[in-house]
Amino acid sequence: MSLLPGVNTLARDYDSGRSTPEEAVSELLATIDRLDSTIEAWQALYADDAIDAAVAATKARAAGHRIGPFHGIPFALKDIVDVQGRVTTAGSKAWAARLSPSTALIARRLLAAGGVLLGKTKTVEFALGGWGTNQHMGTPRNPWDAENARVPGGSSSGSGAAVASGMTPCAIGTDTGGSVRLPAA
Numbered sequence: 001m002s003l004l005p006g007v008n009t010l011a012r013d014y015d016s017g018r019s020t021p022e023e024a025v026s027e028l029l030a031t032i033d034r035l036d037s038t039i040e041a042w043q044a045l046y047a048d049d050a051i052d053a054a055v056a057a058t059k060a061r062a063a064g065h066r067i068g069p070f071h072g073i074p075f076a077l078k079d080i081v082d083v084q085g086r087v088t089t090a091g092s093k094a095w096a097a098r099l100s101p102s103t104a105l106i107a108r109r110l111l112a113a114g115g116v117l118l119g120k121t122k123t124v125e126f127a128l129g130g131w132g133t134n135q136h137m138g139t140p141r142n143p144w145d146a147e148n149a150r151v152p153g154g155s156s157s158g159s160g161a162a163v164a165s166g167m168t169p170c171a172i173g174t175d176t177g178g179s180v181r182l183p184a185a
Contacts, residue, residue: 007169014061014072021061021072024169025054025116028074032118032167041140041162043079043089045119049073053116071114076171078159080127083107083116091123091155093136106172118168130177132157132176138163153182 003011004077013019016129036042042141046059051105057072077083091096103111111117122140124132132151133139140157152161156173160180163171173180 002126006171010073010169011069019021019055021116022056024072024094025074025118027116028168035165035167039141039143039161039165039167040138041121041158041165043120043122043137043158046117048077050116050118057114057116066112070110070132072116073085073114073170074116074118074160074168075110076118076121076162076168077107078156078171078173079123080174081107081120081172083117089137090127091125091134091137121162121171123158124155126178128156130179130182132182155179
């Protein structure tokens with residue numbers, strides 16, 4: 001398993017010129033392509049938009065324009081976080097075609113700070129449960145023992161598995177009853 005540097009390391013690498021958002025997103029998309037058929041962390045991948053945003057961030061940074069502290073940092077959202085015009089399934093087939101009417105505050109803030117949205121990660125149906133499984137939309141596997149199909153736990157299981165496997169340096173999850181704490185453990 002190849003782990004991409006974390007957010008702080010990526011930001012330092014961007015600032016020093018050792019890496020660019022375009023290079024990071026390209027590497028992540030290759031990692032997702034290689035691993036997600038086994039890990040199954042992603043509900044939706046926005047590859048074309050992520051590449052476009054990373055190219056724009058790379059050009060802006062090269063020109064000396066830094067949008068914010070998160071400029072060019074790739075991230076994922078748990079599939080209960082709305083992004084206007086994108087489907088938010090909340091892990092339910094009943095919402096498989098539900099287009100989000102607006103963008104959630106956390107997503108707006110990350111995007112405004114220059115973040116590059118890679119896509120949305122799987123969740124327990126309606127984020128109700130700490131076990132991490134979803135018989136309808138697919139269950140992410142724990143990247144540390146994917147061959148035995150161990151679940152990563154928590155309704156933020158897709159976000160936890162995506163970060164742990166190096167498919168994204170960070171992901172937003174939610175936590176009511178352990179949904180972030182269980183995958184992190």
